[in-house]
Amino acid sequence: MLDAFFSPASVAVIGASREETKLGYAVMRNLVTCGYPGQLFPINPKADEILGHKAYPSVLAVPDPIDLAVLVIPYQFVPGALRECAQKGVPAAVIISAGFREAGREGVEREREVIAIAKGGGIRIIGPNVLGVIDTHTPLNATFAAGMPPAAPIAFMSQSGALGTAILDLSLGGGLIGFSKFVSLGNKADVSEIDLLEAWADDPASRVILAYSEGLPNGQQFIDVARRVTRNKPVVALKSGVTSAGSRAVSSHTGSLAGSEQAYRAAFQQAGVLRAENLEALFDIAQAFAYQPLAPGDRVAIVTNAGGPGILATDALEHAGLKLSRLAPETVRMLTGFLPDAASAYNPVDVLGDARADRYAFALEKVLADANVDAVLVILTPQAMTEIEATADLIGKQAVGQSAKPVLACFMGAARIQAGIDVLTRHRIPNYPFPERAVEALEAMSRYRAIRARPLPEYTRADVDSAKVTEVFAQARAEGRVALGDMEARQVAEAYGLRVPASRLAATADEAVEAARAMGFPVVLKIASPDILHKTDIGGVKVNLTNPGDVRDAFDLIVYRAQRYEPDARIWGCQVQAMAPKGLEVLVGMNRDPQFGPLVTFGLGGVLVETLKDVTFRIAPFSRHEAGEMLSEIRAHALLDGVRGGPPSDKAAIIDALLRVGQLVTDFPEIVEMDINPLVVYEPGQGATGIDVRMILKEIG
């Protein structure tokens, strides 16, 4: 669908130039020198010929069809040129020109105009404000960057063109970084990360997809698409602007909506997108996926000629949640037989500082053949006897001789080591300068294996009474309120099958006593006011009232306090509520993220955990499996199973509550915020009761 961008039969460069300092020259030069095999049409009304290609005054003057137009002209000429492309029937355009959304209010207007022309003319757009597009397979280099990157099974999209130039320069440094496709996305007026993910999912030239992104406006669609693509091949993303300072920097940069860190974390998790911690990790991880098979499991063997780095690698493995392989007795026996006495035949296998290439080769062969080993990390330090290049060569041959288990290298040093790294590069063995970075790549492989193994999400719908919810919301709206009253919020929760304690509104102390008698002591009294959200904070809740006298006292006290603290609040009286038995207090909540929509929260309830912020998030809708994952993601998850003689909790009931809340907030986009805190959870089979339910609707502006 986006083929015209990557393997066009013909390219027109609008703004092609003969002046070497112009970007229009750089684009032409790149197209020519990369060996682009299609037709090339420089468009320049003042030239007859550029770099050996006949120039035309406009695309309309070109006699043949044009698959791709590359625009390298000042922004004020872009609309006109694009109109001509539409007239000519050009299906795809890369707009390198800047001066659009990134340039303030007028630029936003200009970008709108460009989008309208493109839509009307059926033109797909990459840009504006980009470095360009590269396909090393075609080959096509429609960028103004210096040089063509080496071909490699890595597809890369970058929202930042400048960052792209740095990465392209990095790829020209002689290592294993290279690209199948490279796209600078810029302002994403049309083609976005989502389109490229779809286009690259089945691209045989790309084994891994990388993305640098500053914002993902269509969050839900991104999740849907990425979830499918990531079952097929790994997607690794670096999201910037994740901190509040960073997101201010983003908005002054390209005007992306930064989105909340929590929402991104949840979205990438649900989409199966691996998140790189930083730019270095993005490319460290990419090389492992690009050149090595996916490890069948988490058990890693280390072969090293140095104890210290072996220990560092072991530490890193444990930190990453990977396992040190327990070598089979037969492997240990063979290693013991071959290696000197002082060597370690256990994992990490220490071939000793005086190891020549033969020891490495023997050890690597044996651990690769061991069924207890899923991946191998070979560490080498340049000691007196070390045969650096010969060892690299034998490692390469061993690794290539099998295709089931990844082999990563960590040749440490620079001066003597470089020749060995070059040999590894020829064998397509990624080398990491320090063991921790190799382990980070193995960790990403392990995470990806888990992503592939997990079930496809199945969304189930519970049977609910949505008409009742519509009615409650309409009533609140009619009264001009966005914050639901306690009673209303509980009605909504009940309509969606969430259990709440028996409750009645009492306008007077007498009514409260009557209600308490009817539902049985002990009871709880809470202030009933649409204007008071945090009842506890103003002393508006009294619990464990065991007799009529206490209920009467509590009613008067609560109403008095409410009037004193919030003189303007409408006070309906008190809510009398059956006192729920004690259980584990958890929290289920939701707020709406501008990019991803309903972000559902789970965590332990109560003041302590609020302080600890021990919570996790998912974007609704989510599956039962995903709700289950939330329970195990909080730090205090062991509490759910009961600790120190405490009872276990009804996890199924929590999952059910999460799913019902997810369904409610998906069905009713007007709910902008809600929480059930605490949701008191009982022993397995006994369910959970939402003690306090808060809900806020969208302001109608």
Add this chain to the structure above:
Amino acid sequence: MLDAFFSPASVAVIGASREETKLGYAVMRNLVTCGYPGQLFPINPKADEILGHKAYPSVLAVPDPIDLAVLVIPYQFVPGALRECAQKGVPAAVIISAGFREAGREGVEREREVIAIAKGGGIRIIGPNVLGVIDTHTPLNATFAAGMPPAAPIAFMSQSGALGTAILDLSLGGGLIGFSKFVSLGNKADVSEIDLLEAWADDPASRVILAYSEGLPNGQQFIDVARRVTRNKPVVALKSGVTSAGSRAVSSHTGSLAGSEQAYRAAFQQAGVLRAENLEALFDIAQAFAYQPLAPGDRVAIVTNAGGPGILATDALEHAGLKLSRLAPETVRMLTGFLPDAASAYNPVDVLGDARADRYAFALEKVLADANVDAVLVILTPQAMTEIEATADLIGKQAVGQSAKPVLACFMGAARIQAGIDVLTRHRIPNYPFPERAVEALEAMSRYRAIRARPLPEYTRADVDSAKVTEVFAQARAEGRVALGDMEARQVAEAYGLRVPASRLAATADEAVEAARAMGFPVVLKIASPDILHKTDIGGVKVNLTNPGDVRDAFDLIVYRAQRYEPDARIWGCQVQAMAPKGLEVLVGMNRDPQFGPLVTFGLGGVLVETLKDVTFRIAPFSRHEAGEMLSEIRAHALLDGVRGGPPSDKAAIIDALLRVGQLVTDFPEIVEMDINPLVVYEPGQGATGIDVRMILKEIG
């Protein structure tokens, strides 16, 4: 004191060889080619001359004094050679030879013999099992490594020699990594990290000290020495073997005691030692300290020609707890006047993709002059117009032209960028390939500034009754017990001024009722048995007993349960305890680390926080200031100040309790474990009461 190792007037190489494959040749070659200016005596009974130096059959045959002996002979000849060194009066020896402690039980014996000879002969020893010693100032290269590292104000000690070879090779790769002194410590039979810290504290050639360590046997002494040294210059350490798998790998490597991760974290914190996350970070941080002034504050300005990397740097700054400088209006005005319209004159300062060197120079000059800026990070991507080398040169001149604020660079790429990095290297500006790594170095500078600013610890002693404690312990010992009874533990706590509730031992239900009446209801009953440590787990505690009937029931139930669960336990009856009012429950505990001694724990009490493991540690003795730091280090620290209308807690009382526990476990090394859980803390001025005190003494074996 260790001068003989680094600037000896004469060196004897015992085992010097003419065979190029021998280590004894490599050491001689390094000493000769590094330009060592002193006298050089090869010791080899079978040679007359080696590499132009007259050889001697033994050190005893050398006519002149010998400052340093380097032993490169098989382990079986080491004792004899060392005896001759003693006889000759050689003050220092580097034992390169392996085959000692790292080689198993017999090796341990051999190492003991070596230590005895050295002690007897007054010889200081580095090693055995090392790569050797380098001093680039002397110059002296007494290692068998390939080549001499460049001189740089970085002193490095490595427990692993193999790791040392990798780092030396790295230093020969053309960057800014180099060394003033380099020591491979090996088995640390004599000279340890502690000795080198002391020796290097005042070394004018070393601005920063780096250590790679697998274990620190004399933990308390390390803290004492490092605490003094780190006030003078930064010490950055990488400790390996921090995970359980890693520490098993250590013990199979050099047999170091790995020590617990918590103890190391506390020790480094107390000592002011900066901890590197990994080997790469160790050298990233070292370069910033070595070549740039310490930042006077945490406010960082970013100058960049690329928005994306600027955002990544901003994210990293916020993650690291650093601040983005708010530029002065005058700075913004000047930048706005000079830079193009589309540039950002706010921080990050975006000089735009087409910036030539002049824009960088102008922007850097202005932000360096801004009083709101403490440090500058200059990011450069190789775009079409970028003047990479000229920009690097101007950055270098700007940075060198002032000496108050650090300037770090992040030139991103490889092929075109390398020439610029070489220019930066000439100007001694550290370059980091990715922004996050530069920020990590700035973060280390910030942490070091805080370390220098903190007060020197003052140890105060409270007035306590240690005789009483001695008496209680003697009684327990006399009865053959190591676990103190509830009553005993409380007596010990009281003797050290820790408040505990009134309590009496009741052997019968009648005595329990009588005790309860005497101290007033409500009361708590707990099983009284020296054999039952976790009373709650067996249902051995009943709280809130409000009347004689309940006390009687509780007594019978508790004793029945205890007998049922632990039929062999000695049961003394029940402890009747005044019920303490409610307050915030915290935990104060101690266990003894084999390397660092008493490790005191602070955290919130109760089952929830036990699950969350929200605790922090200090090694006793510690100061009042350090105890105060503990309170703010737990994740839930906000609870101590009161949240959601809850009352604040008496922090002074917690600090006092921590100090008294610290004093107790320092005074009585026989306490191997203790905890007060919960320590119930009341509002400020109301103190804290230790509800349950457990204490275990060392087994006498």
